[in-house]
Amino acid sequence: MYAAARPRFGLFTLEDMTPKPRGRPISDEPRNQQRPVRFTEAEMVLVEHAAEVDGVTVAAFIRGAAVRAARQKAKSSRTK
Numbered sequence: 001m002y003a004a005a006r007p008r009f010g011l012f013t014l015e016d017m018t019p020k021p022r023g024r025p026i027s028d029e030p031r032n033q034q035r036p037v038r039f040t041e042a043e044m045v046l047v048e049h050a051a052e053v054d055g056v057t058v059a060a061f062i063r064g065a066a067v068r069a070a071r072q073k074a075k076s077s078r079t080k
Helices: 041-054 058-079
Strands: none
């Protein structure tokens, strides 16, 4: 009929007081490598527009383009 009684401390149960993990989970593959890149104003406008069209950040757009190009080069060099 009634739920089992849980120990209470004031307004909270013991489960409420247990610390919960906070923040973003730690990645197995953190992106901790950086390379500065320079663009002309016209190139940056082009990149920003392309990133906006894709719905991603400029950093994600540049990273994706660089990784795709690197994978294509690696693939083509293996088949030669």
